[in-house]
Amino acid sequence: DAMVIQNPRYQVTQFGKPVTLSCSQTLNHNVMYWYQQKSSQAPKLLFHYYDKDFNNEADTPDNFQSRRPNTSFCFLDIRSPGLGDAAMYLCATSRVGTYNEQFFGPGTRLTVL
Amino acid sequence: GEDVEQSLFLSVREGDSSVINCTYTDSSSTYLYWYKQEPGAGLQLLTYIFSNMDMKQDQRLTVLLNKKDKHLSLRIADTQTGDSAIYFCAERIGTPLVFGKGTRLSVIA
Numbered sequence: 001d002a003m004v005i006q007n008p009r010y011q012v013t014q015f016g017k018p019v020t021l022s023c024s025q026t027l028n029h030n031v032m033y034w035y036q037q038k039s040s041q042a043p044k045l046l047f048h049y050y051d052k053d054f055n056n057e058a059d060t061p062d063n064f065q066s067r068r069p070n071t072s073f074c075f076l077d078i079r080s081p082g083l084g085d086a087a088m089y090l091c092a093t094s095r096v097g098t099y100n101e102q103f104f105g106p107g108t109r110l111t112v113l
Numbered sequence: 114g115e116d117v118e119q120s121l122f123l124s125v126r127e128g129d130s131s132v133i134n135c136t137y138t139d140s141s142s143t144y145l146y147w148y149k150q151e152p153g154a155g156l157q158l159l160t161y162i163f164s165n166m167d168m169k170q171d172q173r174l175t176v177l178l179n180k181k182d183k184h185l186s187l188r189i190a191d192t193q194t195g196d197s198a199i200y201f202c203a204e205r206i207g208t209p210l211v212f213g214k215g216t217r218l219s220v221i222a
Contacts, residue, residue: 005156031208041116042201043156050208057209074169090155100144100205104155 003027004102004105006091012111013081020109021076032074035064035090043090049074052095071103078110086112121200124219131189133216135202138183142204145178147187150199150215159187159200194220211214 005024013019023032030051035043047056051067063085065077078085090110092102118136125131125151138147143164148156162176162185169176175188189196200213 006155019194033209040121040214042214045209045211048148048209055208069150089214092156094208096208100208100210101146101161102210104157106155 004091004093004103005085006105008108009106010109010111011028013078013112014113015083016080019078019081019110021078021089021110023074023076023105024038024072025091025093026034026072026083027093027095027103028071029093029095029103030071031094032068033092033094033098034064034074034076035092037090038086046076047087081112083112086110117202117204117211119200119213119216121214122217122219124221127192127194127220127222129192131187131192131220132191133187133198133202133218134182135185135187135213136205137185137202137204137211139204139206139211140180142182142206144205145176145185146203146205146210147174147176147185148200148201148203148212152198156201165194184218188216192218192220194222196220 001027032044035041046060067075088107091105094102146161147159173190177186197220201215202213203210
């Protein structure tokens, strides 16, 4: 089945230790998104790729970076995680067209010790 | 500005109808969406409505859109325990979506 896969599902890191979260998709969608979701809050868009074009949200901290080496994969790098970065990170994909349905992965829950 | 508001909690009895409400602020939104999130899972698209429609029905789900008041609602008929989840309203402004904080629906057997 075509899907959005996120690895790992749970990630524990130490304060200040770089961490990378990964997302892959078999849908061949041209847009990929990274959202941060904290408890009882809306998913907050960090950035998205339209093909290779990177689009950063204005309020996304510099601590967050992303890479998209090919259509299928997208990575979220957190250079120096702080306690406030503990959250669920959701990857989503879409194909630009009519109603722009976004397909979400199951998320990676990040814990910062 | 971009802001989507939803009430945080709703509790209904099994078999009753649930109505989840949402207000949005950007009149240029083209599509509005309802997503469902079950515990530990990602978001799943339930249904969507184009901004020039005022109603859409899909099996047990009915979406009503009042564009004048920027009000969107999701009605779930014959609510089941499997409908217990968080429901997010979202508006499309350009490519990204703007989500509300979600309404936690609890279904009492």
